[in-house]
Amino acid sequence: MWLAETGADVPGAVLPWPTGVWWGLLAGLALAILIGLLHVRRVRRPLLAVLAAAALGTIPACLLTDGPPSGWVVTMCDVGQGDALVLPAGDAVVVVDAGPDATAVDACLDGLGVERVALLVLSHFHVDHTAGIDGVMDGRAVDAILAPPPGEARYGFDMVAEHAGEVPVIEPVPGEVYEFGATKVEVLSPPEQLLAGTRSDPNNNSVVLRADVAGTSVLLTGDVELEAQRMLLDAGRELDVDVLKMPHHGSSFQVPEFLEAADPAVALVGVGAGNEYGHPDPGPLALLEDSGSLVFRTDLSGSITVTRDGDAFRVSTDE
Numbered sequence: 001m002w003l004a005e006t007g008a009d010v011p012g013a014v015l016p017w018p019t020g021v022w023w024g025l026l027a028g029l030a031l032a033i034l035i036g037l038l039h040v041r042r043v044r045r046p047l048l049a050v051l052a053a054a055a056l057g058t059i060p061a062c063l064l065t066d067g068p069p070s071g072w073v074v075t076m077c078d079v080g081q082g083d084a085l086v087l088p089a090g091d092a093v094v095v096v097d098a099g100p101d102a103t104a105v106d107a108c109l110d111g112l113g114v115e116r117v118a119l120l121v122l123s124h125f126h127v128d129h130t131a132g133i134d135g136v137m138d139g140r141a142v143d144a145i146l147a148p149p150p151g152e153a154r155y156g157f158d159m160v161a162e163h164a165g166e167v168p169v170i171e172p173v174p175g176e177v178y179e180f181g182a183t184k185v186e187v188l189s190p191p192e193q194l195l196a197g198t199r200s201d202p203n204n205n206s207v208v209l210r211a212d213v214a215g216t217s218v219l220l221t222g223d224v225e226l227e228a229q230r231m232l233l234d235a236g237r238e239l240d241v242d243v244l245k246m247p248h249h250g251s252s253f254q255v256p257e258f259l260e261a262a263d264p265a266v267a268l269v270g271v272g273a274g275n276e277y278g279h280p281d282p283g284p285l286a287l288l289e290d291s292g293s294l295v296f297r298t299d300l301s302g303s304i305t306v307t308r309d310g311d312a313f314r315v316s317t318d319e
Contacts, residue, residue, distance in 0.1 A: 269298065
């Protein structure tokens with residue numbers, strides 16, 4: 001039993017086979033014929049050679065099943081009600097937020113074959129963006145953490161400090177650029193003078209990044225709300241992108257002009273099924289869809305991966 005269950009978990013170990021009585025009988029007949037042939041001396045060696053070659057041929061497919069696809073731009077991990085995104089960074093990755101669940105983000109990174117994180121960005125210190133940090137760091141090298149001042153979100157900050165250990169923590173500076181292979185990441189926000197007196201200062205002081213991944217632009221917005229979105233618009237930041245991480249899980253706190261300025265081909269929403277916040281709000285989603293954006297949500301689609309092949313974008317999901 002253990003051997004069967006363990007073998008079935010190997011990638012590529014299970015082949016699709018139609019269900020039904022007749023198909024079951026056919027499979028049994030094929031197995032009986034194979035066993036019978038193995039008892040015929042003249043065909044035993046050639047048959048064993050063919051079976052061995054077939055088995056060896058499956059090894060590369062098993063080894064290469066995990067990992068990012070060709071033309072990979074960004075993956076939004078399904079971490080429930082929270083955010084965790086991954087971008088290529090040469091022989092490593094950039095991870096933006098860790099979600100609320102260490103197990104979920106760890107599984108997502110394993111699926112992408114991630115062994116080293118060149119930069120872990122924590123947009124702010126609410127636990128739906130930070131509590132999964134152990135899942136990012138467990139068994140992986142993390143070169144640096146980029147995060148804003150904690151403000152009111154001290155619990156998340158203390159938890160991150162405990163797990164970060166000796167990993168350097170860098171504060172974001174607007175206009176600063178980080179380059180990793182074909183990926184370039186520019187800090188757009190928070191401003192040097194942090195916003196205060198807003199509905200949620202930690203949300204509005206989220207780290208906002210504009211990434212360029214081999215010519216494809218991605219806007220990563222944390223949980224910025226009305227005040228921060230207006231500030232980015234007024235500052236004349238370059239917001240027009242190919243892929244948008246929708247602010248604050250698609251909540252109602254959206255400035256329509258901000259979404260119009262982003263004008264993405266693909267919009268990603270990190271949100272948990274049946275969450276108590278009413279995320280995402282249908283109004284902002286409709287605005288994006290009416291303008292021609294393709295909107296994908298983790299509560300409906302699981303983890304979401306965007307790739308590019310020439311001028312064409314492809315989106316693959318778990319569902």
